[in-house]
Amino acid sequence: MNPRRLPAFAPFYRAQFPGFVQQHRAFARSGITLVQAQQAPHATEIPGTGEWRITESLSPKPFLRRRIDGQWQEGQKPSGSFSLAPPGLAIPVEVTEPYMVRALVIESARLEAQFCSVGAPGAAPLTPLLKTLALRDPNIESLLQRFWAEAETRDPVARLLAEGMTATLAGCLLRLAGYRAQEPSPLALAPRRLRRALDLIEARLSEDIGLDDLAEAAGLSPYHFSRAFRAATGMPPYRYLTHQRIARAKRLMEETELGLAQAAFECGFGSQGQFTTTFTRLVGISPGRWRAERKR
Secondary structure, eight states: OOGGGSOOHHHHHHHHOTTSEEEEEEETTTTEEEEEEEEOSEEEEEOOOSEEEEEEEOSSSOEEEEEETTEEEEEEOOTTOEEEEOTTOOEEEEEOSOEEEEEEEEEHHHHHHHHHHTTOOTTGGGGGGGGOSSBOOHHHHHHHHHHHHHHTTOSHHHHHHHHHHHHHHHHHHHHHTTOOOOOOOOOOOOHHHHHHHHHHHHHTTTSOOOHHHHHHHHTSOHHHHHHHHHHHHSSOHHHHHHHHHHHHHHHHHHHOOOOHHHHHHHTTOSSHHHHHHHHHHHHSSOHHHHHHHHTO
């Protein structure tokens, strides 16, 4: 399923557990949110979302259970330890005692673009980490604290720091999973290979396009394609795709009377809100204001 069309974790949590004392923070226009809550004992199923979720224990040694891919994991989760949950996977959980928890939630495409930038085949190298309920890594634990602290400031500098911390977090997760990047071979992206990838992007802007799809169209492995595409176009595939979607949205808003929600759908965005956030970040003004200025 397209991660952009899956629900978001923070609204689900707020609606599902109104009785829990909660704090919610976010970095504006970043795709990064955080939730901290004092949980009472409960059992629930967290739905598959379009995000990666890192859940950190803030309690001494609570006993927890969760099921990943049909296998139950259970045990104590000491304070500072964390677990990883991938996008698109519903996860049953059971909490048997009061439990203070904090979750860092990052849009899947944003985090996985970092993995691809170093030649990793998407998020596949993180699979071993999903088998552990209580992971420990001092660098990641420090980053989780910084994300929480910076999200409170709500200024552009915090957002810039969040982008850097996301890259650092991606690197730390790859290291924790034991991934080691290989030196790239000197493989250039021939014009015909590039054209096939660009044609696919143009033909499927309204659909979900993965790195594997583009690499297959170009006849390369995802690893080599990602590096060669960036060398040829000056940006990674995901960023190029986003820019093309915004360019099509501009054309639609200038040449048609489509509403913003329909324009967002036609350009591959999961919602009008996501479209507005991305458009504003890249263009500098909201799509509604941009369209109004063009019609003056």
